[in-house]
Amino acid sequence: SGVRIQYERIGSDVTMQCGTLGSDASITWKVNGSDVDTSVLEGPNLILRNVTLSYNGLYSCFEDSSGDLQDQISLRIGSPPREPVVTCRSNTYPKGFYCTWYLPFPTYIPNDFELTALQNTKEIECQRDAVHKNKCHLKFYQMFSSLKYKVTVTAKNALGKSSATITFDEFSIVKPDPPEKVTAKPIPDNPRRLEVAWQTPSSWPEPDTFPLKFFLRYRPLILDKWQHVELSDTNSHTITDACTGKEYIIQVAAKDNDIGTWSDWSVPIHATPWMEELKPPTNENQPPLITTTTSSSSVPPQSPSYQVSATTRNSATTIP
Amino acid sequence: NLTDPTAKVSIQKTYDLTKYLEHQLSTLASTYLNYLGPPFNDPDFSPPRVNGTTQIPSATVDFELWRGLNDRLRLVENYRAYSVLLRYLELMTQDLSCPELRRHFNHFCTSLQGLIVSIASVMTSLGYPPPAHPLRVRGVPGVSGGGAWALAGTASSAPSTFLKKMDDFWLLKELQIWLWRSAKDFNRLKKRSLPQTA
Numbered sequence: 001s002g003v004r005i006q007y008e009r010i011g012s013d014v015t016m017q018c019g020t021l022g023s024d025a026s027i028t029w030k031v032n033g034s035d036v037d038t039s040v041l042e043g044p045n046l047i048l049r050n051v052t053l054s055y056n057g058l059y060s061c062f063e064d065s066s067g068d069l070q071d072q073i074s075l076r077i078g079s080p081p082r083e084p085v086v087t088c089r090s091n092t093y094p095k096g097f098y099c100t101w102y103l104p105f106p107t108y109i110p111n112d113f114e115l116t117a118l119q120n121t122k123e124i125e126c127q128r129d130a131v132h133k134n135k136c137h138l139k140f141y142q143m144f145s146s147l148k149y150k151v152t153v154t155a156k157n158a159l160g161k162s163s164a165t166i167t168f169d170e171f172s173i174v175k176p177d178p179p180e181k182v183t184a185k186p187i188p189d190n191p192r193r194l195e196v197a198w199q200t201p202s203s204w205p206e207p208d209t210f211p212l213k214f215f216l217r218y219r220p221l222i223l224d225k226w227q228h229v230e231l232s233d234t235n236s237h238t239i240t241d242a243c244t245g246k247e248y249i250i251q252v253a254a255k256d257n258d259i260g261t262w263s264d265w266s267v268p269i270h271a272t273p274w275m276e277e278l279k280p281p282t283n284e285n286q287p288p289l290i291t292t293t294t295s296s297s298s299v300p301p302q303s304p305s306y307q308v309s310a311t312t313r314n315s316a317t318t319i320p
Numbered sequence: 321n322l323t324d325p326t327a328k329v330s331i332q333k334t335y336d337l338t339k340y341l342e343h344q345l346s347t348l349a350s351t352y353l354n355y356l357g358p359p360f361n362d363p364d365f366s367p368p369r370v371n372g373t374t375q376i377p378s379a380t381v382d383f384e385l386w387r388g389l390n391d392r393l394r395l396v397e398n399y400r401a402y403s404v405l406l407r408y409l410e411l412m413t414q415d416l417s418c419p420e421l422r423r424h425f426n427h428f429c430t431s432l433q434g435l436i437v438s439i440a441s442v443m444t445s446l447g448y449p450p451p452a453h454p455l456r457v458r459g460v461p462g463v464s465g466g467g468a469w470a471l472a473g474t475a476s477s478a479p480s481t482f483l484k485k486m487d488d489f490w491l492l493k494e495l496q497i498w499l500w501r502s503a504k505d506f507n508r509l510k511k512r513s514l515p516q517t518a
Contacts, residue, residue, distance in 0.1 A: 094383050095383075140383070141382070142380045142381060142382055142383070143380070143381055143382070143383050143386060143501075144379035144380050144381055144386075144497050144498075144500065144501040145379075145380040145497070146378065146379070146380065146490070146493045146494050146497050147366070147380075148364075148366040150366075167364045167366060171497075171500060206387075208508075208511055209387060209504065209508060210504065211507060211511070257503070257507060258339070258342070258500055258503040258504065258507075259500055
């Protein structure tokens, strides 16, 4: 007969029985093909104390008289699942939302998950994600609902089960994906300007009906302090207070105009404002350029003009 | 028409007032729910809807239905909802024993009245007939008998304090959600009032 699996908890004492043989049978045990230390035998049973993951393996027992293989056990040491961590989010409002979950502690053995979602008393189907096994998708059947959603995830394995429940309002889980295709271009003859543009996240299904507002942050690579500007009804912005000649790092975040929370920041991009080209001397009598080397520390920091946040129609605020 | 300057200004004002009220209400509602104490100020609190609240206009709507509303119907639904919600809020405010809270809610009721007037002016600027006032004070359906905000002289039995608090909880929640919905409604009107870019 085939190999049977035996699951046991980490730290427990385990008794391995050799099929249905009686207590008087004379048995030999092997683990992963090697003989077992006879001190752990109790009659035909194999006794393993305070097991750890290292006890995992294929255990085989043979009847001494015939040498026949009597039983094969795949021993799997693990733990019952602890309470899963569940998160739900709508990045496709108002079409729907998705929930993801994970176990905060490994169990070392296979787990199954079950998700149930209720709005008031009505159960909502959760469509398993084709790629991510710990993710499923649900529809908003109605909008502007005052009834909370209740999502419960139950984790189960051979050693036990555990569940977690979250309740939330429709609006509290609205969080778009970051803006896409962020670009930043220097503007010729404008050493302190950068033209930044981006696209609404393609996952956001109704940008006209549910417009997004954006948060742009930028800073010279050599500095830590960001400058921010919040923008509505636009997918571009001209930075007008860039430090001349300094490379900038730029990111954008998005949020529904009225509800939910800010997206993550977009992938950072880099750009340097336009700079006057240093033209080489055209004729011989031009005195040679005297080059002096100065260590950067002696160079006074750029005038703090870049510290002044951009004064645009939109107020510049700092995200706590 | 929507692109008429007065209509555009009126719509923008109504949108801005909606956003202002939304912000005011979220502060005021959490203050009041903290005043009521547990379980009302528990973020996961989701009590059943009892009799008194079934008459509160719910903002809940099917998405396609909502998207398909024409401008007039969209405005009429807002106007009607706030007219009823204001009435309930006024009755709730009268019952408040805390003078400070009563003062804040009275101020909020005045602002909410302003929103109703603002919606009516948008309708007028768009050439729609002014909406008939949906409810007469005495004729508020469902408010009498058991309703938490029973009109004087019509309540058969005064609701328990806990039931009244639950009704207040649902009133404030529905009002909050209406303000979110209105922000989307007026934003939609705003977008439609922009000249179509070629």
